[in-house]
Amino acid sequence: MLKDITFGQYFPSNSVVHKLDARVKLVLLVLQIVTIFICKNFVSLGIIALFTLVVLFFTKIPIKLYFKSIKVIIPIIIFTAILNVFYIKTGVVLLSFWKITIWSDGITKAIFMAARVLILILISSVLTYTTTPNDLTDGIERLLKPLKFIGLGQAVHTMSMMMTIALRFIPTLIEETDKIMSAQKARGADLESGGIVQKVKALLPILIPLLISSVRRAYELAEAMECRCYNGGKGRIRMKRLKMALKDYISVLLCVVVLGFIIVANNLF
Amino acid sequence: MDSIIKFNNVTFEYESEENTSKVLENFSLEIERGTFNVILGHNGSGKSTLAKLTNGLIKAKSGEVLVNGMSTMDEEKEIDIKRTVGLVFQNPDNQIVSSIVEEDVAFGPENLGLSPEESRERVDNALKATEMYEFRDKPTHKLSGGQKQRVAIAGIIAMEPECIVLDEPTAMLDPRGRKEVLNTILKLNKEKNITIILITHFMEEAENAHRVIVMNDGKVTADGKPCQVFAQTDVIKEAGLDLPQTTDLLSKLKEKGFSVSGGIISADECVKEVSKLLDLEEI
Known part of the structure; x- marks a missing residue:
């Protein structure tokens, strides 16, 4: 069950998207998120959805993996959709029973929001699936480099190092959680039945061992890093240099064009 | 050195x-x-x-x-x-x-x-x-x-x-x-x-x-x-370590009065040593 979490993982391949500069991908992701949020109608949403699908296709990563990343988030999407259905009270009344009335605008809004979140998740997955964590954090570090002029250079490095390590340990900790859960089940722990309060209480015997082992791991990792001459990033030179190439400029151009289409579609329909 | x-x-x-x-x-x-x-x-x-x-x-x-x-x-x-x-x-x-x-x-x-x-x-x-x-x-x-x-x-x-x-x-x-x-x-x-x-x-x-x-x-x-260290079986046992099976076998044979050389670890040498013994017995 927990093994299905693919968030923050990298899948090697030799696609164009993989080879794009991490900085460009980061900036484009922000641009895409903005684009998704300024979509006002289904036509503009359709354009961005189509564009997202094309990008997914170009990553050469099996579509199955993208479904995996969506699967985890589906309960949240359904929850927000239902809230929308109940809270919006404009348009035509479609259904009315007991104290509940469902309006047509509620349904369209719910579908619109759900689609928007789905596209958002998919396009964000593209970034983590196609960029190695080191490239990603390196990209963030370089994008935030101007912050050193206000004395935050060290903070930027520390943050990017923390991100690298966090991403590296996600699969390890997931595996460990699985093991602890099995161990507690073997001792008779009941993790499935009961109401919400009971379920949360049942999580405690899993979280505490996980926390303790994480702290122990942190100590050992710190020692191992020290043995490899890590001294807080002073004088550190990255092996892989990020370089902008023609394909980077082309992809920026493409995204800006898509943004243009969206603005036009927003005003036309 | x-x-x-x-x-x-x-x-x-x-x-x-x-x-x-x-x-x-x-x-x-x-x-x-x-x-x-x-x-x-x-x-x-x-x-x-x-x-x-x-x-x-x-x-x-x-x-x-x-x-x-x-x-x-x-x-x-x-x-x-x-x-x-x-x-x-x-x-x-x-x-x-x-x-x-x-x-x-x-x-x-x-x-x-x-x-x-x-x-x-x-x-x-x-x-x-x-x-x-x-x-x-x-x-x-x-x-x-x-x-x-x-x-x-x-x-x-x-x-x-x-x-x-x-x-x-x-x-x-x-x-x-x-x-x-x-x-x-x-x-x-x-x-x-x-x-x-x-x-x-x-x-x-x-x-x-x-x-x-x-x-x-x-x-x-x-x-x-x-070979020198493993010949000292008592020191190794005192240190809380288990002898390799080969060394253990040979040291036990030695205790029983067979003439084998101590301090052997590799399986091949152990086989040689034991077969030497067996040959002697046959004669």
């Missing part, structure tokens, strides 16, 4: 609120350059402490540890010492910094501030030396235990140390992973002439060593060539 690491009357103790326990007391040891050394001892014999003392990860309470003549107490020499002596730990998961094999191996060279071209070369060489080159762009969490440990070793080799200290590197691995790691270590010693200090409680791993050191209670209780 050209020694790379030298312990001079080192004392080390762990302090807690209730008591201080001395792990090492007036401990002296010299490790010769280019040799393959195995340190054997049960849990709590002070062998892990010894490992951490070799590159200044922890500092001696009194006495000194010298690496190529540099004292680990000298803070200016800290980086030089860590470049000379690399440490590999038990749990490979807790030593890997990055999610991708080659990026993890590059961590050391990057910290040293080497040029990207030189880092690249060192990473490629280190991965080839540990036979992990074909895995260079794979995610580290998809590897087996033995492969992860080899990545950890590659990460140390990429800093081109003169000496590698391995603290129970095979303890968490299955027999296959153990063999992979051990072969890698042997190869590094033979081909790159890197001094190896292998700390373990698996006696079998001492078979090919130049020198075996048995530790018990923070003291060296046996020291010498594998």
Whole structure:
């Protein structure tokens, strides 16, 4: 069950998207998120959805993996959709029973929001699936480099190092959680039945061992890093240099064009 | 003797609120350059402490540890010492910094501030030396235990140390992973002439060593060539270690009055020795 979490993982391949500069991908992701949020109608949403699908296709990563990343988030999407259905009270009344009335605008809004979140998740997955964590954090570090002029250079490095390590340990900790859960089940722990309060209480015997082992791991990792001459990033030179190439400029151009289409579609329909 | 690491009357103790326990007391040891050394001892014999003392990860309470003549107490020499002596730990998961094999191996060279071209070369060489080159762009969490440990070793080799200290590197691995790691270590010693200090409680791993050191209670209780050390069965048992099955068999035969030579570890030699006995019986 927990093994299905693919968030923050990298899948090697030799696609164009993989080879794009991490900085460009980061900036484009922000641009895409903005684009998704300024979509006002289904036509503009359709354009961005189509564009997202094309990008997914170009990553050469099996579509199955993208479904995996969506699967985890589906309960949240359904929850927000239902809230929308109940809270919006404009348009035509479609259904009315007991104290509940469902309006047509509620349904369209719910579908619109759900689609928007789905596209958002998919396009964000593209970034983590196609960029190695080191490239990603390196990209963030370089994008935030101007912050050193206000004395935050060290903070930027520390943050990017923390991100690298966090991403590296996600699969390890997931595996460990699985093991602890099995161990507690073997001792008779009941993790499935009961109401919400009971379920949360049942999580405690899993979280505490996980926390303790994480702290122990942190100590050992710190020692191992020290043995490899890590001294807080002073004088550190990255092996892989990020370089902008023609394909980077082309992809920026493409995204800006898509943004243009969206603005036009927003005003036309 | 050209020694790379030298312990001079080192004392080390762990302090807690209730008591201080001395792990090492007036401990002296010299490790010769280019040799393959195995340190054997049960849990709590002070062998892990010894490992951490070799590159200044922890500092001696009194006495000194010298690496190529540099004292680990000298803070200016800290980086030089860590470049000379690399440490590999038990749990490979807790030593890997990055999610991708080659990026993890590059961590050391990057910290040293080497040029990207030189880092690249060192990473490629280190991965080839540990036979992990074909895995260079794979995610580290998809590897087996033995492969992860080899990545950890590659990460140390990429800093081109003169000496590698391995603290129970095979303890968490299955027999296959153990063999992979051990072969890698042997190869590094033979081909790159890197001094190896292998700390373990698996006696079998001492078979090919130049020198075996048995530790018990923070003291060296046996020291010498594998065959010399393994002939001292009582010292080994006292140190809380299990004799390799071959050595155990031969020493029991000896007790019963058969004339066999002691200190044999490898299965082949044991077979030879036993068949010699059987031939005699037949006559």
